[in-house]
Amino acid sequence: MxxxxxxxxxxxxxxxxxxxxxxxxxxxxxxxxxxxxxxxxxxxxxxxxxxxxxxxxxxxxxxxxxxxxxxxxxxxxxxxxxxxxxxxxxxxxxxxxxxxxxxxxxxxxxxxxxxxxxxxxxxxxxxxxxxxxxxxxxxxxxxxxxxxxxxxxxxxxxxxxxxxxxxxxxxxxxxxxxxxxxxxxxxxxxxxxxxxxxxxxxxKENNTQSLSSDYNNILLRRVQILPVLKKLYGEELHDKLSYHMINVYTTQLIQLKSEFNKITGGKVISCYLAFKKYYYKLFQKKN
Missing domain, CATH: 3.90.550.10 (Spore Coat Polysaccharide Biosynthesis Protein SpsA; Chain A)
Structure with missing residues (x-):
C-alpha cells in the first residue's frame, strides 16, 4: 500500500x-x-x-x-x-x-x-x-x-x-x-x-553561540515550557522532568561554575537561582 x-x-x-x-x-x-x-x-x-x-x-x-x-x-x-x-x-x-x-x-x-x-x-x-x-x-x-x-x-x-x-x-x-x-x-x-x-x-547561517550562552538559554527555555507540559500531560511528567533538571543542572552548574562565571560575570548562577525559585516547592520535596 x-x-x-x-x-x-x-x-x-x-x-x-x-x-x-x-x-x-x-x-x-x-x-x-x-x-x-x-x-x-x-x-x-x-x-x-x-x-x-x-x-x-x-x-x-x-x-x-x-x-x-x-x-x-x-x-x-x-x-x-x-x-x-x-x-x-x-x-x-x-x-x-x-x-x-x-x-x-x-x-x-x-x-x-x-x-x-x-x-x-x-x-x-x-x-x-x-x-x-x-x-x-x-x-x-x-x-x-x-x-x-x-x-x-x-x-x-x-x-x-x-x-x-x-x-x-x-x-x-x-x-x-x-x-x-x-x-x-x-x-x-x-x-x-x-x-x-x-x-x-x-x-545554519548564524554563528554558533558560546557554551555558556547556550547553557543559559537551555535553562531559561525549559522553565518556559514546563508549565505547558504540566497543562498537557499533568503533574507527573512535569514533576519528573523538573526533578531530572534539578539534578542535571545542579551537577553541571557546579562543575562549570568557575569557567562560566569568568565568561558571563555570574549570569549562569542568576539563571540557576531563577530556576530554583520557580520550582521551590519541588526542591523542598526533593530535599
Whole structure:
C-alpha cells in the first residue's frame, strides 16, 4: 500500500532560499506527495515565487495568511494536509532527492521514520555534529536528553499523520516548540525507524553561540515550557522532568561554575537561582 506525503513549508521573507527548497521536493524520486507552501505574511517576493511553483506542478498548494509566526504557519499547513505522513520543511532547508523513497521503502508499519542530516553554511558542509542514534527515538530520551545530549532537526522526521492527531504547535512559545511536538508524538511509544543516511539538509547561517550562552538559554527555555507540559500531560511528567533538571543542572552548574562565571560575570548562577525559585516547592520535596 502506497503512502502519500504532505510537506508543510512555512515561509517568512525567505525569497533567497525558497526556490532551492522547493526544487529539492520536485527532485524527489518518490512522487506521491503534496507540498503546502504557507506564506506567513512575507513582505518580500515569497508570494510571487510560491505562485510560480503552483503553476509549475499541481502538487504545490499555496496558502497566504497574516503573519503569526512559524508555529501558526505550521498549524495552517496541518489543517490542510491530506497525506498519510507529514514532513515539515523550513523554507531555507532542503531534502535529499531520495528521502521519501528510502524512508518508505521498507514498510509503512513505521509511524516515525527519521534520517540523518547535514548542516551547512554558505553552501559548505559543517563537520563535527553528532549523528542521531536509534536510542534517541524513545519517549524518555526525547524528554530527558533533548538539548542536553542531542536535538533532531524537525525535517529529519517523516511522521504518521495519526501521531499528530490533536496536536497543534503552541503559539505562546518562542522556543522549544519542536521539542513539545517530539514529546507529543513519542508519548504512545510509536514504532520508529532510523534511516542511517543524511537525507535532510539544515542551513545554519548564524554563528554558533558560546557554551555558556547556550547553557543559559537551555535553562531559561525549559522553565518556559514546563508549565505547558504540566497543562498537557499533568503533574507527573512535569514533576519528573523538573526533578531530572534539578539534578542535571545542579551537577553541571557546579562543575562549570568557575569557567562560566569568568565568561558571563555570574549570569549562569542568576539563571540557576531563577530556576530554583520557580520550582521551590519541588526542591523542598526533593530535599
Amino acid at each position: 502506497s503512502s502519500k506525503v504532505s510537506i508543510i513549508v512555512p515561509c517568512y521573507n525567505q525569497e533567497n532560499y525558497l526556490d532551492e527548497c522547493l526544487q529539492s521536493l520536485l527532485n524527489q524520486s518518490f512522487t506521491d506527495w503534496e507540498c503546502i507552501i504557507v506564506n506567513d505574511g512575507s513582505t518580500d517576493h515569497t508570494a510571487d515565487i510560491a505562485e510560480k511553483w503552483v503553476k509549475k506542478d499541481r502538487r504545490f498548494i499555496y496558502i497566504d495568511k497574516e503573519n503569526g509566526g512559524i508555529s501558526s504557519a505550521r498549524n495552517a499547513g496541518l489543517e490542510k494536509a491530506s497525506g498519510d505522513y507529514i514532513q515539515f520543511l523550513d523554507s531555507d532547508d532542503t531534502l535529499d532527492s531520495e528521502k521519501f523513497s528510502k524512508s518508505l521503502s521498507e514498510s509503512t508499519e513505521y509511524e516515525l521514520i527519521v534520517s540523518q542530516f547535514t548542516i551547512y553554511r554558505n553552501g559548505q558542509h559543517l563537520p563535527g555534529y553528532n549523528k542521531i542514534k536509534k536510542d534517541y527515538l524513545t519517549f524518555d530520551s526525547i524528554v530527558f536528553g533533548w538539548n542536553l545530549k542531542f536535538t533532531i532537526p524537525i525535517h529529519c522526521a517523516l511522521i504518521s499523520k495519526r501521531l499528530l492527531e490533536g496536536f497543534r504547535f503552541d503559539l505562546t512559545l518562542q522556543h522549544n516548540e519542536d521539542w513539545l511536538m517530539w514529546i507529543y508524538i513519542m508519548k504512545d511509544h510509536p514504532k520508529a525507524m532510523l534511516v542511517d543516511e543524511p537525507l535532510a539538509h539544515y542551513r
